[in-house]
Amino acid sequence: MAGCISLLRKRRSSVLERPGEFELIARHFAPIAGPGGLGLIxxxxxxxxxxxxxxxxxADALVAGVxxxxxxxPGSIARKALAVNLSDLAAKGAKPDGxxxxLALPKGWTEGWLAAFAAGLKQAADEGACPLIxxxxxxTPGPLTLTIxxxxxVPAGRMVLRSGAKRGDVLAVSGTIGDGALGLKAHGPGAPAWVERLSSSDRGFLADRYLHPQPRLGLAAALQAHASAAMDVSDGLVGDLVKLLKASGAGAEVDLDTVPLSEAARAAIMADPALAELAWTGGDDYEILCAVPQGEFPAMAEAAAAAGIALTTIGVVTGAAGSIEYRERGRARSFAAGSFAHF
Amino acid sequence: MAGCISLLRKRRSSVLERPGEFELIARHFAPIAGPGGLGLIxxxxxxxxxxxxxxxxxADALVAGVxxxxxxxPGSIARKALAVNLSDLAAKGAKPDGxxxxLALPKGWTEGWLAAFAAGLKQAADEGACPLIxxxxxxTPGPLTLTIxxxxxVPAGRMVLRSGAKRGDVLAVSGTIGDGALGLKAHGPGAPAWVERLSSSDRGFLADRYLHPQPRLGLAAALQAHASAAMDVSDGLVGDLVKLLKASGAGAEVDLDTVPLSEAARAAIMADPALAELAWTGGDDYEILCAVPQGEFPAMAEAAAAAGIALTTIGVVTGAAGSIEYRERGRARSFAAGSFAHF
Incomplete structure (x- = not known):
């Protein structure tokens, strides 16, 4: 762990570089380290x-309060911080290495907080086979800030790019869309009325999807073998689709009725139909959006099924660069965030 | 550039992910990107x-005010942020790749600030042949925080570790020690009396050494070929020597009178003799501390000379694990920070 001088203290910027530094690292972080961590010394x-x-x-930076x-x-913060990065690796077809x-710790941090944070980090690192190196x-005088x-x-030349989508490719997403954005509402303070009308299990499901996204590492190898383009859905399906198509110089036709929703998300939308738009645009999904050539799609779908991960067709890539035609119940539909202005 | 949901805004955590995002990245960061950056899209x-x-x-995290x-x-902040990382690479014998x-930007950031930051970053990236990827x-609601x-x-198995120092190895440091810590005093607010007694060129030299450390990349290949252990001096020579010896399970004898000082540092110590301790313990040097087997030292010294980087012998590694014997003007000297307690 590297350090540099601090303005606030004469020596040693690392907050762990106090008597006990080595013990704290050895106790909490060394168990997460792989051989490439060289003992974190x-x-x-x-x-x-x-x-x-x-x-x-x-890389992803996460700021408390943002x-x-x-x-x-603290364990959930740590798990999510690693998961959002593993989600990016999965989308690129990569197998995690480390x-x-x-970590910028705010005033008043305790060893108990650090221990719980490290325990969550270890869980996510173990699940992703991705050790700390x-x-x-x-x-920091500011909020907790962490960057992972x-x-x-990936085999040389085989990283799955955003930019490879071609006319005629099938557009598909993994899992279900919208749970994260709905879960933020269910988890955060000042829950809106519709949250109260959900069953406690639906509330819990959505909050868990927000707090503990599951990186789709099980799709990485299949994406690398079959997808022409992919990215993870972190900023909302509609906005992220714009990015993928912009990078690819392509367009799309998307049937919103086919966008996969969880039972809990359906219940929320039943309680307040306006939430459908939040589901499609809200973000924090950490599902995979991919474009797959039609001839490759059966193999891709089979690999997803074998991995136990749902993969749902939502539309098709077109040659009309910059144009995304959404349909909902047979009628055209548009989104401000998915507009041409963004191109 | 990856993103994830923000609590404060409905969509798009990246502050650059607003209309103009692509233009800002293209204008300020794409010029720093290498092929591995894939256009930063x-x-x-x-x-x-x-x-x-x-x-x-x-990795190094840097927080404004800390x-x-x-x-x-802003250009100096950027240059230093990259330099402290390149300094670590140099110490490990590595050639920069990217x-x-x-970047967590505080409220009120301006494109002008970002442009100046990016210009400094480009300068350091060009000098280090280390592109953005x-x-x-x-x-952030808190202070500017950046993590690089x-x-x-390095050829497989040839990373220079902290832990390889052996009894009999020559201990040496590059450049001059103490300028950074003295420069912080000369640069910061509330300059002490001794600063006023320096010539303006000495003040400027020290402040520049603090603001703009020069990573010793010119030593990397030689360290990889000849050194048994190395690290960069960021937390102070005395404290960092403890870390190197602790990792190596060794001790040392160090002659403080041989620790290389710049003319400006000598002038400062002349003005206030107590500053010698600050020079030895203060940090922010970003020089290389290395242990080199005696038989390899002539070749190491020759390579340093060829790179135009001073390399000065300051002592010898001993087999007395945990014991560092400092001598100053022929007398034993000890430091709280370099004490056995730290072991």
């Missing part, structure tokens, strides 16, 4: 790519 | 290691 970690493989690199609630369970964590820990940079391997 | 970047090479990974002054020139930037940009994760290549 060096200035750097190591990635050892297999011959003929490239390293996919992705991306999560400061009083969210990650580094930069290094990081940095500093203090994650690494995964 | 995908969710991830790529590292393409040469056959037989491993990737060294290092690691730099919020009103420091970096990712996670991706990142994330978010908003940097990557470099």
């Amino acid at each position: 060096d200035d750097a970690g190591l990635l050892r790519p297999a011959r003929g493989y490239e390293i996919v690199v992705t 991306h999560f609630f400061p009083d969210d369970p 990650f580094v964590l930069a 290094g990081g940095d820990t500093v203090s 940079t994650a690494f995964g391997s | 995908d969710d991830a970047g790529l590292l393409r290691p040469a056959r037989g090479y491993e990737i060294v990974v290092t 690691h730099f002054f919020p009103d420091d020139p 970096f990712v930037l996670a 991706g990142g994330d940009t978010v908003s 994760t940097a990557f470099g290549s």
